[in-house]
Amino acid sequence: MQSGQEHTLSEFRQQCRAAGLSLTHQREVIFLAVTASKGHPSPESIYDEVRRQIPSISLATVYKNIRTFLEAGLLREVSPHHGSLRLEANLIDHHHLVCTRCKAIVDLAETDIEPVHLKRELPSGFRVLRYSVEFQGLCPDCVADIKTP
Amino acid sequence: MQSGQEHTLSEFRQQCRAAGLSLTHQREVIFLAVTASKGHPSPESIYDEVRRQIPSISLATVYKNIRTFLEAGLLREVSPHHGSLRLEANLIDHHHLVCTRCKAIVDLAETDIEPVHLKRELPSGFRVLRYSVEFQGLCPDCVADIKTP
C-alpha cells in the first residue's frame, strides 16, 4: 500500500459504518474516484475511471451507488436543477429561491439582495458574464407536507 | 379580442421579426404560455397548457420552438446545470464558477465572497437551508476556442 489515500479511505469506511451501508470493493473504488477527481464529475466519467480498476463493473452499479451516497449524505449534487429543462421568461437579472423537494422556483428581484462582493480576484482567464444567487430550501407547501406526511 | 395580452403578443411578433423567425400560430401560443406562467415551466407543462388551445400540437413542436426561442434569446434556461448529474464531494459550503459552453465547474471558497445580505424579508414560509452564488461565463479554454474557432 502506497496509495496516499488511506485517510480518505478510512474516513469512507467509517462513514459507511455510520450510515449502515455495507462495504464493497465497488463502493470504495467509486467513492474514491469521485473524491479524487478535482472537478465535479458526471456518473459516466466516474464509470470510465472506475472501469480502469474494475473492468467488469456495471454502469448501473455506479448509478446505484452514487444515489446511495447522495441519500446517505456522503456526496451532494452540484445543482438541484438537473433532470428537466426549466424555462425563464424573465430576462432581467434576478435571483432564485429553490425548493429542493418539489423543485418550485421563485424569483427574487436583483434589488432584493445587496450586490455580491468578491474578496479576491477570480481565477484568471475566466470571463464572467453574470452571476445569480440561489437560495435552497423548502417552500411553504413542502414545509407543511413534511410536518404532516 | 379581449385577452389582455395584446402587448406581449405584439412584442413577441416584433421579436420574431427582429430575429428572422417566421410567425406561426403554434409559436405564438407556446410563447404566450411560457410568459403567462408565473413560475419557471418545464417543456412538458407548456405542452399540457398549449394542448388546451391546439389539441393537435406535437410535443416535438413544443421542444423545437422552445429551443428556437432559447437560441434567439427570447427565453432563457433557469440553470446551466440541466442534462446530466454532476457530483459534489466538497460538503463544505462554497460557490461556483460555471462555464456555460463546456459546463466546467470550479469551486470558489465561501470566504472568497462577502456574505450575501438580503435587503428585505424573503417570501414568508420559505425555509432557507443554504445559499450559493453561481458565476456564469466562459472558462479560459472556451474563451480561447471562441477567439480561434
Add this chain to the structure above:
DNA sequence: TATTAAACGAGAATCATTATCCAAATGTCA
C-alpha cells in the same frame, strides 16, 4: 463456516430530448 440480507452485473425499461421525414403553412414577389 453456514445463513441471510444486501449488492452486483446484464440488460430491459423509462424519461427527457432530438432527429427524421413528409405534409402543411409561411414568406416573397410577380
Add this chain to the structure above:
DNA sequence: TGACATTTGGATAATGATTCTCGTTTAATA
C-alpha cells in the same frame, strides 16, 4: 392574390441519461 421556394408542424423513430428487474454473487454476522 397566386405560384414558388422555404420553413415549420406532426408523427414517430432514435438517442442519451437514468432506473428497474432479476438471477447470481458477496458481505455481515452469528
